[in-house]
């Protein structure tokens with residue numbers, strides 16, 4: 017049976033695989049892969065040799081050499097001979113035609129039936145979609161072999177009929193793959209991205225569907241071909257195919273099995289041939305899939321953007337890691353004795369092709385008890401990554417290069433020490449998607465009670481009482497009922513309250529809130545913020561808030577750290593930031609989103625977009641969008657400078673630009 | 679609640695069984711020869727042949743024939759073999775035990791080992807992950823009948839650890855039974871275990887990247903519990919699905935394996951019936967296989983429900 021390979025969703029890989037600079041086409045990629053090249057050439061050679069067997073085979077398929085029966089490999093018979101003295105290599109070549117052609121028949125049938133049906137299901141959706149899903153599930157649930165036997169019982173020894181039937185049986189599986197590709201492309205994120213970047217046209221979608229579909233279908237067909245060869249030779253092996261003396265790969269294994277007592281060697285070339293051919297198909301399909309995936313990772317508009325910003329990118333090479341912009345922020349960090357949470361010079365990077373590409377660089381900030389520090393910036397500026405690095409749970413592929421955290425008087429190295437962090441008991445986290453953050457297989461009660469027991473060492477009954485109290489504290493009116501519910505039975509706002517209750521279960525001193533209201537209904541956002549403020553007033557909690565929402569900043573933050581392209585560009589108190597922003601980026605944001613905006617207003621109205629890490633220019637990273645940019649700005653990295661009051665700004669011309677603006 | 683799942687499965691399974699039987703019937707209709715010709719033998723007169731056709735109901739329209747078969751099947755009567763006239767249901771029941779021994783043992787063993795290895799490799803990765811990858815490729819690409827033959831050559835012919843052929847009833851000697859099914863089961867396990875491990879690992883890796891996993895870790899849940907309690911439980915659905923698929927593959931595999939090891943099960947009967955164009959027997963076996971698949975899916979559903987007691991299972 018075929019197990020359809022599912023392709024991991026794009027989003028799962030995005031973080032780990034930002035775009036590189038060069039983007040060769042599919043064929044170029046494929047040729048660049050040794051496995052693809054070797055397996056492709058091998059398969060081609062096998063196919064050609066089998067078709068050309070009458071000319072290239074050393075002997076005819078039934079020529080017997082009685083001087084050398086049941087012989088091992090020799091110069092005259094490269095793969096030995098069988099018990100009648102027939103040359104194994106020659107018989108394999110002649111037999112291959114039958115095996116390969118009947119398997120190819122199954123592939124063709126699967127393609128002819130599966131492709132149009134899958135496309136129809138993908139485009140038409142609805143009832144079509146359900147019927148096709150049902151049929152393919154149903155067929156997947158059946159042992160195909162018994163149907164093939166039934167076909168062979170009716171059409172004796174006609175393997176073409178059997179393989180035609182097999183093609184019909186696997187067609188729904190192919191249709192399912194086609195359908196999901198078509199559906200996927202229609203909904204995929206990068207099309208949205210393309211639209212937002214102003215390059216979104218139907219052409220892009222058409223191109224993506226064709227290239228993605230082509231790739232996925234060919235990958236699937238190589239698998240179908242492999243399975244067909246296995247099935248076909250299995251049936252041959254059972255003696256249900258062409259009758260002796262016609263050679264096929266399956267009957268040759270069967271002949272070999274008659275001789276395992278006398279000449280076990282025969283098993284190797286016969287079964288081995290099938291195995292190697294199917295392996296080659298698998299490897300070819302696999303590298304093809306990789307090539308296709310890599311191409312999907314590289315939406316067309318990226319290439320254009322890169323071409324526009326053709327500057328050398330600051331990158332570190334893996335072995336000789338060199339500090340980027342050393343001394344950049346050094347000495348200018350607010351060393352704050354009162355801070356309970358002090359993040360110092362965090363650099364986060366991913367590694368690709370031996371090159372270490374930073375995504376967050378030398379970010380420092382601190383939070384005092386009772387204070388709320390907002391980490392602010394457009395999407396892609398590195399604020400969420402900074403937050404994740406600060407509690408030591410970066411997504412796979414991202415690593416802290418260096419950075420320290422001082423929590424409540426204890427120092428932690430964020431590169432190596434994160435398992436010691438008092439997660440849940442000292443530092444707690446709430447997330448952007450509260451429903452997704454709750455384990456779908458556990459009730460709210462299980463989650464809260466476990467958390468309370470872990471952090472407070474309470475017994476089960478006591479923990480339950482505490483959990484009820486926590487739910488009450490976060491403003492849930494029927495805590496008893498809610499304890500018995502699962503995540504999917506909660507509204508977003510309710511789930512976020514549950515998450516806050518969980519975060520507070522360990523009586524933490526620091527709460528990291530990663531876009532806590534972004535995914536919520538506008539109507540419940542204010543309530544959640546109010547709740548955080550309330551808990552903070554009661555316990556002196558220090559809050560680190562990641563947001564791209566001015567309304568949230570105005571509502572709850574006391575300090576602000578503005579990030580752009582992986583760096584801190586400005587930090588100040590909220591009043592200072594709203595009344596006298598210094599960095600042109602901050603001012604741009606504020607101009608686009610009037611101060612004190614309502615919750616829900618996002619930082620998106622600024623023209624242009626945040627450059628991806630691979631596009632970071634050597635000088636000021638904001639220069640492409642900055643109205644004040646000069647040559648000096650492009651010359652060298654811009655330092656982050658602090659004034660006496662502890663305000664920081666990363667702009668060499670901020671004084672002049674403030675004058676111009678006022 | 680359990681009743682509801684059983685109902686749901688049966689609602690899915692019954693149409694499936696209909697499809698199985700209809701497909702085989704349509705195939706018979708396409709068939710050039712017919713059973714009466716075979717049964718009557720080469721020297722039968724035209725009159726003998728005609729009366730045999732009448733007697734077998736072959737002159738009825740196809741839907742009527744199907745209806746007769748269906749009514750019979752409901753009463754456990756699957757007709758008679760056209761080769762030796764024996765009762766199909768009876769000969770299938772005699773052989774069912776052999777096939778069940780193989781598929782149940784093979785599914786349980788590869789399920790347990792596959793899930794274990796898969797989850798450990800998701801947790802630790804590294805070497806074990808590579809072995810699982812290579813094993814899964816080998817399990818996909820190597821012909822299972824060939825693996826069986828190599829096992830016979832090595833373990834039965836060369837080392838004489840197991841019998842190469844034959845079957846001993848569980849009731850007559852448990853030890854000999856175990857020895858007789860060892861190699862066939864091993865063949866089936868080798869073919870599928872790495873595939874289960876790989877799918878388990880993929881599902882677990884998915885779960886390990888999920889938001890709820892980050893939330894568990896952020897709340898200080900020890901890594902061991904995150905992996906083996908929470909993520910494993912959450913991955914139950916894809917894992918059980920692949921075990922179900924593996925069962926179907928194993929069922930197909932018995933056809934070859936029983937033939938190689940000379941076991942008197944449904945699979946080897948299917949092969950001989952095919953060679954003798956014994957359609958009623960093939961139909962009966964297809965029906966039995968269909969019923970087994972439905973039953974196994976039902977069991978897996980119940981297991982899933984125990985692990986993951988959410989209200990709505992999609």
Ligand code: SF4
Nearest residue numbers: 636639642649667668
């Ligand atoms: S350094 Fe230059 S380009 Fe950068 S923000 Fe300041 S003025 Fe603009």
